[in-house]
Amino acid sequence: MTTISLPLNSLQPDKRMAAAVTEGLVSQPKWLPSWLFYDAAGSRLFDQITELPEYYVTRTERGILSQRAEEIVAAAAGNEALQLVELGAGSCDKTRILLRAAVERQDTVLYEPVDVSATALAEAQQRIEAEIPGVLVSPRVEDYTHAFTLDPPLFGHRRMVIYIGSSIGNFEPHEAAGLLRNVRSALRAGDSILLGVDLVKDQSTLLDAYDDAAGVTADFNKNILVRLNREFGANFDLDAFAHRAVWNPTHSRIEMHLESRIGQAVQIPNLELNLCFRRGETIHTENSYKYRPGQAEALLRSAGFGAEHTWTDERGWFGVHLAAA
Ligand code: AVI
16 A cells, blocks of 8 residues: 655645545555545544444553553653643543543643544543543644644643554554654653554454444445545445455554455546456555554654553553653
8 A cells, every 4th residue: 555645745635635536546456545534424433433342442442541540640740740742632532531640640731632623623622621620622733644843841841642542553654653753853851652552463353353243344444435426426336345354464454445346437527537446356445553562662762762661451452652752
């Protein structure tokens, strides 16, 4: 799967999407960027995925955070007060565990979620301010996958950047390293990052998590075609494509694909594209990298982070890393 080349990032959102879709679908093999999943319907489907019995990811990370929140906040704060930055506003539920622990220590906490979606940020702000007195939410509408800057911290405060939910796993290794380097360069000595990574485990657990019995992940994957039909006038027949989740041991990742069940032609008039699919040909829609022990630590070190704490669950399925800037 090729990744979005830099010039695309400077385009307006609709042009960026058109350019990315065109680039991916004229490629061989065909691919689409996984950020296309997250329109309103896709975000709702992802919320449903996080509650599926097969999708252990969210539950396992939440368990670690619930058990370790005080420890994490104390280690990040040291002798100072803590303020929190979160990359993405989607993981409110787990972040609240950390915010509660921070408020216990210092009465008031500044929380700065960073997300491209103003709506997601407004919802997070409303929920958190209503539920956790003492938290002041200062949202930032920004694409944190590009260059990333932070204002100086409040006097006497350290920052902890929260990047949980295994979101790092949806980036190619070189992109993940670049993202962490950007975060590192926006931080000061004493600040830290809290990174949640999903770990390699037995193949059937991994495959079930990305191909659940209720078919929610299949709907999530196909939602990308629904979007192309609606936003670009495409004529994808959803029943003519099948959801496929594949474990790729060489790259240590789950891949999601949409496989053409038949030989077929698809038109996307607004992009002036006429596509041909062979029976069995796929569109590669997502990679979800699963880290091996020691790999996240090495990635953090290569991005310039220093001493770390690592917490895992008793099955060793998920890792939460706190690393110092
Ligand atoms: C958002 N991200 C961490 C999810 C993952 O597990 O890679 C996206 C997802 N794709 C299918 N199920 C969930």
